[in-house]
Amino acid sequence: MLNLQEIRQLENGRIIIIGDVHGCAIQLQQLLDRVNPGKNDQVLFVGDLVNKGPDSNSVIDLAKTVNARCLMGNHERRLLRYRRQGDVSALKRLDVATALRLRKSDWAYLDECSDVFVLPEYQTLVVHAGFLPVIPWQQQDLNIITEIQVLGEDGVPARRTQFPDAALWADYWQGPEFVIFGHTPLKEVYRQPFALGIDTGCVYGGKLTAFIFPEGRIVQVNGRKKPDDFCEC
Numbered sequence: 001m002l003n004l005q006e007i008r009q010l011e012n013g014r015i016i017i018i019g020d021v022h023g024c025a026i027q028l029q030q031l032l033d034r035v036n037p038g039k040n041d042q043v044l045f046v047g048d049l050v051n052k053g054p055d056s057n058s059v060i061d062l063a064k065t066v067n068a069r070c071l072m073g074n075h076e077r078r079l080l081r082y083r084r085q086g087d088v089s090a091l092k093r094l095d096v097a098t099a100l101r102l103r104k105s106d107w108a109y110l111d112e113c114s115d116v117f118v119l120p121e122y123q124t125l126v127v128h129a130g131f132l133p134v135i136p137w138q139q140q141d142l143n144i145i146t147e148i149q150v151l152g153e154d155g156v157p158a159r160r161t162q163f164p165d166a167a168l169w170a171d172y173w174q175g176p177e178f179v180i181f182g183h184t185p186l187k188e189v190y191r192q193p194f195a196l197g198i199d200t201g202c203v204y205g206g207k208l209t210a211f212i213f214p215e216g217r218i219v220q221v222n223g224r225k226k227p228d229d230f231c232e233c
């Protein structure tokens with residue numbers, strides 16, 4: 001028999017947050033099969049849905065199938081800058097290959113990417129890369145929130161490759177909002193009191209991770225075989 005709280009959850013559905021997919025359509029299909037989103041569930045992606053992996057088109061098709069919404073990752077951002085403004089200066093080799101393959105409908109999907117998802121019922125924010133501690137999150141621009149990995153010297157946002165020994169931004173984040181993020185691939189889900197990193201490097205041979213509210217459950221599938229052209233870019 002269902003108690004009242006369970007009935008309420010059934011009506012409200014779950015929130016299923018999925019880490020960086022990077023064009024790994026087979027792994028995303030496997031993860032969705034495991035999680036089995038229903039019509040009351042909301043699927044959210046942390047961004048970097050496309051690029052690097054083998055099949056960005058099919059990943060977007062799958063995202064649409066489950067009515068998922070996506071955040072702006074640094075990869076979507078570079079691609080959209082090219083699409084919207086014709087800016088080729090920031091494009092990397094992989095971006096060009098992806099841009100040539102994206103269909104009009106794929107671009108339309110990426111065009112709807114959000115900067116941050118706010119989940120007030122869980123006092124939670126979902127963001128691609130993270131936030132600088134201290135500054136209110138609402139004041140932080142896309143350069144920070146789609147790129148930050150570690151705090152470099154003087155507390156500036158930086159890439160992990162620039163300061164390999166520096167601590168992740170999440171180590172300093174004091175809340176009160178709980179932040180779920182991707183962008184920085186790690187072997188395991190990264191847990192801090194007020195942050196949870198769910199990029200487990202699917203495209204690099206790690207895993208693809210989903211975090212599910214309200215249970216707080218983690219579901220993972222194995223990532224693709226590690227490619228020869230490994231590049232953390």
Ligand SMILES: [Mn+2]
Pocket residue numbers: 048073074075128146182183184
């Ligand atoms: Mn990223």
